[in-house]
């Protein structure tokens with residue numbers, strides 16, 4: 250359909266050939282679905298994304314959202330509305346949401362794959378849907394039956410939007426510093442008073458109402474995160490018990506002018522300027538952060554997914570461009586004056602960039618869908634399998650969020666490089682992808698905060714290092730599967746890396762035990778990068794196992810032919826061959842970087858600890 254967004258063949262390969270997501274139908278919860286339903290849903294997502302989202306992507310960037318100061322309203326680009334409605338009407342806000350409230354009730358892994366189409370087609374428009382889905386999920390997990398009935402059908406149908414309101418001027422990464430107040434009223438509701446900044450989708454015209462999830466502190470509650478509660482604060486209070494809908498006392502006082510995602514409104518919201526902003530407690534008082542954290546797993550997965558989607562679209566555009574841009578001669582024809590000019594894809598350096606982009610994009614796709622499937626399995630089982638899936642998800646969440654989004658920045662930059670000067674201009678959307686993907690390393694907990702979460706909570710402080718033990722066990726299982734199928738050249742680096750990981754963790758433990766917190770925290774990001782690299786290597790080894798088996802099945806009866814010769818018109822065989830080449834390239838040329846990061850982690854370099862603020866320029870203002 251649209252060859253510029255993502256490789257649909259790869260989506261099917263990862264979902265069904267690697268992860269067997271359709272086998273989740275053996276569980277009661279998914280027994281109503283089958284492979285065909287998933288295929289139809291994916292196809293519909295692709296159709297709407299390619300035909301209605303991709304065409305509005307440039308307008309979203311150029312026109313952007315507009316703020317009307319007099320009315321305090323935000324207008325989205327005209328073309329956004331029909332596209333958004335088409336996606337919402339087809340059920341894509343709540344692919345994995347509860348069917349009792351209007352969701353499609355499919356596994357998260359299918360939801361993630363559907364949403365990859367929309368994210369790669371128009372990132373800014375998809376943001377509204379992702380936020381609404383996340384806000385709805387919060388209501389589903391912690392709301393009363395009445396709250397679920399009131400809000401969920403409207404949110405999941407796209408009639409109402411949703412937001413997450415955490416950030417304030419003095420509370421960015423330091424969420425515990427939130428100053429927004431919640432004052433209890435006699436009827437059980439609360440009056441909300443405060444200012445939130447950077448709120449995505451805080452005000453817009455894509456929906457009739459917007460349901461804000463607001464972190465605030467009930468008067469008298471303790472400082473820090475343990476005193477925070479979560480509130481449902483509707484823009485318009487819905488009609489109930491004979492009362493008419495009522496505009497709540499909250500306004501948008503401005504929008505940000507950003508580097509990218511211009512089609513997404515990023516708003517400053519003022520709650521209760523007239524002392525009349527009504528909010529309703531969601532879940533338990535003082536459990537707001539804990540509730541948010543439970544939901545953050547899914548939200549961070551979706552941010553990682555956005556990273557994958559931007560990288561994928563950038564890669565697909567680069568591959569198409571490189572096949573069509575004619576420039577220079579093939580290296581083998583340099584001395585031939587008669588030689589014709591060649592498409593740039595034939596230049597080894599361009600092919601190198603493409604293979605690198607392909608290998609990262611495909612590795613991230615396996616990681617992201619695998620993580621989603623682990624969350625599915627963890628939600629379905631309380632037994633050993635469920636515990637292991639939960640441990641895997643715990644560890645993979647910060648890796649997927651931080652690793653994918655940092656890689657997206659790298660891959661989108663590489664796409665600009667392949668487009669040459671045209672890539673730096675607005676002739677192609679790749680410069681837009683680069684500008685837009687950068688925000689992903691900042692929202693939902695910066696990548697620095699993700700790395701600290703990974704190293705401290707998920708590894709060093711994790712009881713008996715259960716998460717890491719399960720991770721290593723799963724990697725070893727893949728090494729066993731690779732035994733007869735994959736050359737030692739690609740297995741040994743992964744095997745060695747696992748051993749090196751033990752050294753690194755033991756070293757960091759020692760530093761922690763000796764109270765050298767600055768050294769430990771200072772190494773969180775390099776540790777995250779090393780583990781992400783190991784994850785990518787693992788995903789590629791696993792891919793080699795599956796793709797090699799598939800390719801062997803197709804070439805078994807190839808007497809008298811070389812496999813390549815026999816399969817030259819077999820699109821599946823070409824696909825598997827491409828998969829194997831990408832994995833060989835990754836393990837052979839990118840994966841050695843793991844060893845150098847591990848070496849640096851073990852180096853005991855203390856410059857970071859010795860460097861105090863005085864060695865840097867800049868003065869306090």
Ligand SMILES: Cc1cc2nc3c(=O)[nH]c(=O)nc-3n(C[C@H](O)[C@H](O)[C@H](O)COP(=O)(O)OP(=O)(O)OC[C@H]3O[C@@H](n4cnc5c(N)ncnc54)[C@H](O)[C@@H]3O)c2cc1C
Pocket residue numbers: 412413414415416420421422423446447448449450507515688691692693694695696697698
């Ligand atoms: C386009 C956009 C959309 C957004 N959407 C939303 C939204 O919908 N809802 C919402 O609530 N917020 C939203 N945000 C806010 C976003 O979540 C914050 O910007 C983010 O949490 C970082 O906070 P900050 O900007 O105050 O940076 P700071 O917290 O000041 O961080 C600055 C730097 O210091 C580092 N740092 C800070 N504290 C620590 C620490 N303890 N240890 C190590 N490093 C640290 C950070 O990693 C970062 O590199 C959005 C922001 C933008 C730009």
